Every structure is written in structure tokens, then in C-alpha cells.
Amino acid sequence: MLKLIGTLRNGSSRLGSRTSTWCIPNHQIVSTCSSVATASQVNNEKVTEPKSEDSTNVRMKSKYSRINLIFDSLSEDNDYIKVSQSKELKMVEELLRSVDKKDINRKHALEIIDTLRKWVENGKIKFKDFEGNPRYEKLCGILGRNVNNYKGMNFRQNNQYDSSITSEAYEFDQLQESYSNMSTISTDQAIKVLSGLATKQRRVKPVLRAIATNIHQSKRTLSIKNIADILYSMACLNFPDQVLLEKLCKDLQESLHTVHQSPIIGSILTSFGMLRYRNDKMLNMISEWVVQSKDILRTQDLCALLMTLATVGFTPTNSETLIKDLVSTLSETDMIKSSEWLDVVWALTILDQVTPEQLQTVLNTGFIEKLADPIEVPLVKKHKLLNVNAAAKFLFKNYSGPCLPPDSPVFDALIVKSKDKQVFVKAVTDALANLFPSREHFRINVDNGTGFLLDVEFFMNEKCGPLSIEKISNDTNALRIGIIANYYHDYCIGEQHLLGPVLLHYRLLQAQGYRLLDISHQDFHTDDKLLKRITYINDRIKSIVK
DSSP states (O other), rough: OHHEEEEEHSOOOSSTTOOSSSSOOOOOOSSOOSSSSOOOOOSSSSOOOOHHHTTTTTSSSSSOHHHHHHHHGGSHHHHHHHOOOOHTTTTTHHHHHHHGSSOOOHHHHHHHHHHHHHHTTTTSGGGGGTOOOOHHHHHHHHTTTGGTTTOOOOOOOOOOOOOGGTTTTGGGGGGGGGGGGGGSSSSSHHHHHHHHHHHHHHHHHHHHHHHHHHHHHHOOOOOHHHHHHHHHHHHHHOOHHHHHHHHHHHHHHHGGGGGHHHHHHHHHHHHHHHHHOOOOHHHHHHHHHHHTTTTTHHHHHHHHHHHHHHHTOOOOTTTHHHHTTEEEEEEESSSSSSHHHHHHHHHHHHHHHHOOOHHHHSSSSSHHHHHHHGGGHHHHHHHHOHHHHHHHHTTTOOSSSSOOOOTTEEEEEOOOOOOHHHHHHHHHHHHHHHHHSOGEEEEEEEEEESSSEEEEEEEOOOSSBBOOGGGGGGGGTEEEEEEEEEEEEGGEEOOBBBHHHHHHHHHHHHTTOOOEEETTTTTTTTTTTTHHHHHHHHHHHHHHHO
């Protein structure tokens, strides 16, 4: 239902100098390697040095004799020539002349650089022996990297080289061929690889699964920084591995008492919210930490807590103290952007903690003008304004403050369902069409101006018979029934509960007089036979109209 990267809010920032925003900042969580890339699946044939009796007869015209053996291979039509063959030494100059004319792919270049790296590690050559070689610069250019970034990096000492797959210049496409290597690297290296993938925005699932397995099988308790880095990467890549998340929560609960800085908690909360991950015990502990650490708590980190609680629809056990001591004092002036205050009011609306005074602060014309021209207000903000406006109209009977005018451009906000959700709703309506005389007895994707779409709406008379939509205005005693089809993305990950915004939609519909029929993807399957789906919906309708 939610795409939390960019749709939840522009609230909680991961950077201390920025305000609360759901947008992922551009800071570096861990220092990823910026060294020369190496392929994890190196050619199975070992590269050996030429025998001494062969090499003694060859007169090298360049000081890069050993290096030339690698570059000489570039003129070979198929795979590069084995360095061990003495005949290649006699063709050095001829092959070097063909280097510039040869089209070299990235995989080939990576294999050559990997061989260089291994020779440096074994002490056979030094990096300075080839750093100025134009052919080496050409290979770096093929990999799309600045040669200056390579100088001395990961070519100095063995203990400074983490792993070939953690290299900055590693071609991440090739990780798919080498994910099995993830089981052999250390936890720290696995975290670096994960951070590198997040930086590159490369969602290579086999590698991600292997990394997750590596980390959650680690017996050590991860540091708070490791936890924040992993969560950030998982959120960037939209990779909510539940087993790994459980370990992170367990380790977080053990180390939370050692945290004395607010920003890292804000970062963790933001990641949990983006992942839609709910762990009640963990959220209660963090809420307690926030109240106890109010003297060092940043406003944006408090906003991150509110946004995450609202996203997963969880009210902590200390909510009364949290609202009274911290949230009640918040105001628009505490935010850098007006949109951030809208996020706070929206979150409080979902948590059922908003006040009429707070509603007024975002529904007045002056505030909306601060957001931008109403026509140009970001779509996500329009949806939130509509949610808040609907709450003021339907959930506060005595609300006397301003509301959005009926002709406001905000009401034109487009609401789009995912393809999976559309398929799920269609399976419901196909079954419903077989229960009713025709499709004219129900309507789909009903927009009531609340910022949500009601999946299906229909009416029934006192005898539980369906009514044609055209006759509704003439039957004031009709039962108004709404179907909400809850698919995978409408639920939290972890503890299976509906998301906070979905729960707000329920409250708004009930306040408008609907009887709700919620259908979960866990009980209703699109691949079930039509008869089974019809029977299920028929039984559900009977249960709510009795």
C-alpha cells in the first residue's frame, strides 16, 4: 500500500544537520572500499610465471615486463593468453601495439586487474611498477573509474585487503555468479558488501540472501552502528529479510542502553518505517529510550518515531507520557519545512492522538500556500492533507475549524493501486459479479475524497438483496457495505498487523456509515477456483448483514 521511500513523509533525516525527512539522505553509512575491482569468479586456469629457462632468452623492451604479460593477452581473439607460455614473451611488442585496437569487455578487464592484485599481494610485483602504465589506465577507464582512486588502494599489504568482492570497482552484475563466496567472508565484510550494493542501488537477490544468511548466522552481538548500517541498506534496497530483521532487533534490544546519541536512533527508526517492519517489544523499548533521553533528543528523531509508529499502526505502552512530555509541545515552528509539520499531524491522526487545534494548523489556507501552489503540492502530501481533512470532518463531531474547500485542487490527487492489488481486487469483483444480478449492483475504486480508494461499494435492502447503484438515492434504508481488499503491502512485516494508514481508512469508512467487509490475501487467493471464491464472499456478506 505504501511506498515508504518517498511516500511516507519528508520527515526524519539521517543527517544531523538536516530536518526530519523520510527521503533517504546521501550520506555514507559505511566506508565502502574504493579500490580496484576484482572478479570473484576468476578464470579457473591458474596463471603461472614463465619458466626461467624460457624467460632468460627474451629481451624485454619495457620495464613492465611482468605486467606486459597480462596486457599482451588483450590481442587474443578469444580468452586472454596464458602468461605461462614463453611464446607470448616473444610477442610482447607486437601485442602491445594491438591493445588500443582491441575491444575489451568489463569482465576481461576485471580478470586482468584481479591477477595484478594477486601478484601484488604475493609480493611478486609492486603497485608502483604499473600505476603509470597507459594500458592499466585504459583498463581503469573501461571499468569507469578514476585511476587516481586506485593508487595504492588494496595493492599495498595483504592485511589491508578485505575481499575481492568488497572492492569499489567490482562489477556488481558478476556478484550473481559468486554469491556462494558470501558464506566464506567475515561479518564485517558482508556488511560492507551490503552497503556497497545499497550505494550502487543493485538489488541482486542471490547475493542479498547470501549476505543476510552470513550476518544472521553470526553469533556475535552487532554494534549499534552495524545495526543502523544494515537497516539503512535493507531499506534502500527494499530487502526486508525477516530472519535478519529478527537478529537485528534482538541485538538492538541488548545494546540500546549503551546508546547516548539521538541521530542513530532516528536512522534506525526511519529504516524500520520504510521497511514496514513491526516488532512491538522493540518499539516499546525505543519509545522508553526516547522519553528517558528527551534532553538529548533531536526534533527530527522524535518525528521519526511518530512516523514509524503511525506507519506500522502501533501505540507504545508509554504513549500517554510520550504525548504529554514530548509531542504536545511540538509546533510548526520546530520544523524547518512546513511539510514536516504536516507529517507530524498526519502521524498523530493515524495514532488517534491529534487535537482539533493541530488539525486547524494544516487545514487553513495559509498553511497550504506554504506547501506550494496547491496544484503543485506533491502527490504524497495531497494524500496526507486529504486524510487529515477527512478526519476533521468525520472523526471530530464538534470540529469547527477550517477544512479544504470543495473545489481545492488537492481533491484531484490521483490514487494509483499496484498491479498486484488490482489483480487481487479483480478476483474479488469477479466472484461478486456471480453473486449479484449484474455488475451494475456494485462499483469499484470509489473515491470519497479521503485520500483512499474504497475497493468495492454496494448496497443491500432490508431483505439482504443487492440494489442497483442507480436506485440508491431512492432507498434511504439501504445498508451501505464497503469491501476492503487487503493485499501483502497492506500489512506490516514481522508481526502481521494492518498498516496504520489502512486502519485510519477503516475508521473513516465506519464514521461514514459503512459496514466493512475486509478480505485478506491470507484467506482469499486469486488462484482459488471461482466457486470457492464465490462461497467465501457470500458467507462473509451474510455475516455482516445479519
